[in-house]
Amino acid sequence: MSQRLAEAIRRFRWPLLGLWLAALAVAGVAALNLPDRLSGGGWYVPGSESKAAAESLKSGFASRGASNVTVVVRDDRHTSGDADFDTRVRGVVGEVTGDPRLAVSGSYGWLDATGPARDRFLGADHRTVLTSVGLRLDDGTARRVLPSVQRDLAGRHAADGLRVSLVSAGSLWGEVNKLSEDGLRDAEMLTLPLILLVLLWLYRGVVAAVVSFVVGVTATVCTFGVLSVLAKNHELSIFVENAATMIGLGVSVDYSLFVISRYADELARGRDRRAALATTLRTSGETVLFSGIIVILAMSSLFLIDLNVIHSIALGVIVVVGFAVLASTLVLPAVLYLLGDRVTAGRLPGRGRDRTSAERRWRRLALRIMRRPVAFLAAAAIALVALAVPALHLRTFTPDARIVPASSPVRWGYDTVREQFGQGTASPMQVVVHSDTPLPDTSAADRVLALHDRIARLPGVTRVDSALDALRAASPDRPFAALSPATYGLLPPDVRKGVDHFVSADRRTAVFEVVPDDYAASEHTRALLDAVRAEAGRAAGGGVTAVVGGETAEGVDANAVIQDHLPDVVAIMLAVVYLLLLVTFRSVLLPVKAIVLNLLSIGATYGVLVLVFQYGVLARLLGAEQVGYLQNFVPVLLIATLFSLSTDYEVFLLNRVREEYRAGADNTTSVATGLARTAPLISGAALLMIAVFAAFAFTGILPIQQLGFGLALAIALDATIIRLVAVPAAMRLMGRWNWWLPGRSVRAPAAAPEPRRVPVSQRTSEQ
Structure with missing residues (x-):
């Protein structure tokens, strides 16, 4: 078989190389769009509570949208008691809500609330305020848009003593994407020359080192082209680019090293090009093929884990290893046959003695x-x-x-929110409670109220943000009765805006944002999530369902x-x-x-x-x-x-x-x-x-x-x-x-x- 393959490669070497170069050119053009098509998502488990909660909050609530962002503004020159403070904050928030790139559906925060309700949006330093903004952008679009908006805001207001941050999953992953691209560029600038130097040291020959190096690079470029096409219609995680490059370069250069070294050895033993190529394919070629099959099958097992971020990385590794095998067993042998003894050209001294x-x-x-x-x-x-x-x-x-x-x-925004508003404020748990009938007209409201109060009393809960404080002020005995049209119309506009932020327009769904006293990833917060989910399970029944989402639940x-x-x-x-x-x-x-x-x-x-x-x-x-x-x-x-x-x-x-x-x-x-x-x-x-x-x-x-x-x-x-x-x-x-x-x-x-x-x-x- 290896002899037949070697003969086929010898006969069709020029068409094979031409086809590879054409594919490389097409892939290179397609790969240019890959970074913009990758997603910061992929962490939601299909059918999970966290995904159900996220989907429920995309529509039906005021100042919430397909994606959301919290605008954090700190005024280093004024405090909340100064007349200029509101004016300066209003100017920043107005720029955000009026930015056509964001397609804002509504906002709710410091400028909208009055009286004691404003305290929830004011930091401990009396210089920092929050505003929640809903966007009519899907997560992928928000990830691409928010970094540029963030840069514009930070650059425009820094000289005026205003610090502005957009805090959200979209802004975070947009920043991660940018950092990933920067890290990938830095890694390539460090790795590619180093790889070439190591190859020169190993081969003690310029031609063999360059050929091996090019094989690794071309396999990676072809992979990026394929991934870019797939990313047009399927969500791929931003981590796939780094993972595919890292694994692809390592595996491709390794495979080519095995093949080139064996081919050079066979030539050195006196074999002609055909025999050397056949022996190389029978030994090192077989090793590369079986190795590639093992990698592909092993990585394919990761598709059992129903998580898109893992699927994306596994797919990237499978594709790049597939191209590495093709390059090392088809394209590289064609190049080696053309080179013949010239594969050892540009020899450096000492190779034979050292070996x-x-x-x-x-x-x-x-x-x-x-x-x-x-x-x-x-x-x-x-x-x-x-x-x-x-x-x-x-x-x-x-x-x-x-x-x-x-x-x-973005990191400053997250840290500031935690510092000024409490450790868990940047990553609250979201309890989404749904009633089969409108809350003002059903006894299910008692279940919802009881759930809210039980959660508020759990150890580790800093506070529960919801509409209930405002509703209880209007109707102490039956808070949800204040949602009836007759009573709701009498509420002040800012109170109505706050209520609509937490209660859906059809009055069937309410959201409680549970603020823990620790990081989302801490053991303490995870234990709290278990307790919150247990209480949500107790509330179920009588036409009421409840799911718990948020960063901790997602993780x-x-x-x-x-x-x-x-x-x-x-x-x-x-x-x-x-x-x-x-x-x-x-x-x-x-x-x-x-x-x-x-x-x-x-x-x-x-x-x-x-x-x-x-x-x-x-x-x-x-x-x-x-x-x-x-x-x-x-x-x-x-x-x-x-x-x-x-x-x-x-x-x-x-x-x-x-x-x-x-x-x-x-x-x-x-x-x-x-x-x-x-x-x-x-x-x-x-x-x-x-x-x-x-x-x-x-x-x-x-x-x-x-x-x-x-x-x-x-x-x-x-x-x-x-x-x-x-x-x-x-x-x-x-x-x-x-x-x-x-x-x-x-x-x-x-x-x-x-x-x-x-x-x-x-x-x-x-x-």
Whole structure:
């Protein structure tokens, strides 16, 4: 098969390259629109309470819209008692509500309330006020528009002593999107030259390094083009761009490294271009293909988790790995055939001497480890288990405003709201209560009132914002009776505006905004959410239903769906890895060994992540803020990605060991020789991946920092403790049972004879 494929690539090399270049050009043009099409959403779980609550609030309420934003204004020159204060605030709010980009449907805040009701919108410093503004913009449009509006407002009023911030999910994710683009650009500026330098060091040849580099870049560009087209009609998370770039560059350059190195080796042994290409496709090409299949199938298991942000990242990784496999097994071989011996052009000195001595060192190391396999395997396992211990205290949650730097106007707005109005004011729980009949005309009103009062008395509740204070002032005994037309028409205009903000126009739905006394992600607030949901459940019945939404509810629901499906995801990944390794190596026990060692490596990675990002150990070196938890999609993405990438090295190493074993070498010799011949490449490939992932760990926003750091650490552990120590020790202990398969002799047949050698003069003249 490899010979037929090599012949097809040779015959159709020019059409193949032309098709790839045409696809690259089209994808490059399409990719230009990708950042504007990505969404900051994707955190709502279909069918969850938090999603139902969010949908219920999109229409039917005054000053609420398809998306909403809170305008935070601080006057550094005046306080609320000064005559100029209201005028200055009114000017800012008027600019926001009159901005055609925002399509404002209404507003409610400091300027609308009178008397004691104004206190809810005034900060403790008497300089900061809030105004809630409803927008007729969907979340995706709001995310694209709000950052530019924020920049305009901040720049226009800073000189006048006014600080203005737009606080909302749309503004936050719009800022995250901008920061993601900046981080991606910084990571690329750091990574791409570094990759090229590492490739030059590995190949000691300019041509091979450039070819490998171009393969990685083109696969990523093609991926962005496809994702941009998909994002036109399907919501894709903003995290997909960073994740696809990070994984794509690492995997693409790794795959090309395996293919180019093997092709150059075959040429150096005297094979002609056809034979070298066929052998390369049979060995490294097969490794790349199986590796890509493993990555794609493992990442596909993430679609079991019904959360769009995870679907988006999984899709991005699948697409970029697919293009990496295509580029490395079809396009790259065509380029290599055209180059022939020129693939080693631009050689740097010292390659041959360094490689020979390096292989001898790796061989000596492998033999030393296999002389005392129990001691080395035990030491490796103990070290990994020790690193994994902190993972027992792993906590996860959805990203909040702390993922953006303190210098951001959006972050300033969130921090100011918490500082001036209470810790939970920026992220209240929203209890949406619906009655089958209008509230003024039904006994269900008693259930709604009782629910409000029970929630207000719960420990950890700072206050409950609703229409009930105003309604009770108008009708103390039967507050909802004040909604009847006769009574409602007598209320002052500002009171009516406040009531309509919390009670729907059809008078069937009321919203209570529960302000906790802690961050949305804290354990205390999560416990409060459970209590609020329990009270909402008690109120149900008699034509009344209640759902609880808000940032905390959204995060808890997302965490729940991840945790519920994580066992299924892991089971499928383990089955995929086992079956594919079983088919690849015709061995029952080698896949088990690979899975156990991968689990140890992943556990150690989780443990270090907890130390760095949850407990803050060395977090400042990364410029990361300690938030007390990991982003909830990071652990599940890590396990899928790391199982895939670790299996890459496993396949590459064991394929070479199997070659030696089938050629007649004993177990110890085949392991030592296989390790000696692959360790330089595995180490180089790992160095490339670490460079890529570490760049994102230092330049990305917090979730990408955690993902990049975790991947870099895991690859470092895999390429050192696992691949260099644990694997040879375990294979030495397993002995001839490494290759055991029921119904087959333990020793495989000898390898086929070596293909004929062709003189250099004939190879260079062959077309």
